Amino acid sequence: MKEGYIKVTVKIIRCSREDLQILQEISIETFNDTFKDQNSPENMKAYLERAFNFKQLEEELSNDSSEIFFIYFNEEVAGYLKVNMNDAQSEKMGDESLEIERIYIKNKSQKHGLGKYLLNKAMEIAMEHNKKKIWLGVWEKNENAISFYKKMEFVQTGAHSFYMGDEEQIDFIMSKTMI
Numbered sequence: 001m002k003e004g005y006i007k008v009t010v011k012i013i014r015c016s017r018e019d020l021q022i023l024q025e026i027s028i029e030t031f032n033d034t035f036k037d038q039n040s041p042e043n044m045k046a047y048l049e050r051a052f053n054f055k056q057l058e059e060e061l062s063n064d065s066s067e068i069f070f071i072y073f074n075e076e077v078a079g080y081l082k083v084n085m086n087d088a089q090s091e092k093m094g095d096e097s098l099e100i101e102r103i104y105i106k107n108k109s110q111k112h113g114l115g116k117y118l119l120n121k122a123m124e125i126a127m128e129h130n131k132k133k134i135w136l137g138v139w140e141k142n143e144n145a146i147s148f149y150k151k152m153e154f155v156q157t158g159a160h161s162f163y164m165g166d167e168e169q170i171d172f173i174m175s176k177t178m179i
Contacts, residue, residue, distance in 0.1 A: 008074060010114065012121050015068040015080065020057055022077055023068065027052040030079065030104035035164070038141060043165025063088050069121060071105075071114050078109035081118040083125055091160060091173070093135055098126040100136040119152055123178070132178050137162065137171035149174050 015023055028048050036044055050056070060066055065088035069081045082102040084090065089099040103118045126134050137160060138145045158173040 008112075009072070010117055011072040012069050012081075012117065013072065015061060015070055017058065017061055019070065020054060020061070022070070023057055023061070023080065024052055024054060026070075026077060026080060026104065026106065027057070027102075030106055033107050034104075034142070035139075039164050039167070043167050046165035047163075066101075067125060069118070071118055073109050073112060073114060076109075078112075078114055079103070079105035079118065081121055083122050085129060085131070090137070091135075093133070096130075096132040098122065098129065098131040098134050100134060115148055116152070126178055133175055134178065135173060135175040137173055140170045140172055146172065146174075152176070 031048065031052070032044065039047075060082065061068060063084075065086040066082060066084045070077050071079050071081070080102065081100070084099040084101050085097075086095055089097065090101060091099070093099065100119070100122050103115055103122075105114050105118075122134060134154075135157070136149070136154070138149060139162065140146075140159070154174040154176045156172045157175040159170050160173060162169045162171045
């Protein structure tokens with residue numbers, strides 16, 4: 001290896017039940033880091049307890065129509081991807097669609113292209129399952145994520161309600177047609 005070069009490794013590995021603890025920790029950390037400044041502590045607490053408790057995550061991991069993958073950056077878990085198909089999708093988009101429910105990257109691992117790796121993994125899964133469309137919901141105030149998805153050729157095709165505790169928020173639905 002030439003002097004001055006740093007070797008970077010990226011691996012994507014499917015999660016299993018043995019990964020529940022890590023999945024819960026990274027879910028809470030990344031969601032909290034991303035959204036705590038724009039939401040009340042009460043609503044954050046209520047959402048985190050509902051969305052990322054062991055029982056909920058275990059159900060998600062055992063659903064045959066959902067897949068969860070960790071991304072490792074230099075041998076450390078840096079984030080994860082969750083995709084849903086068929087009746088696991090959070091909106092009725094049909095059997096020809098794949099939902100990206102989560103692309104979560106730890107703050108310290110952002111700006112290394114890991115989101116693009118995970119998005120590419122989602123597209124690979126969509127192609128393996130002959131899906132014609134990929135879609136996701138992104139909070140209307142999450143400008144960084146919206147900008148990223150636009151760069152990746154997603155377009156806004158709708159909106160739906162998302163509840164953060166007792167507060168109704170709006171998620172843009174963004175879609176991309178598979179070729």
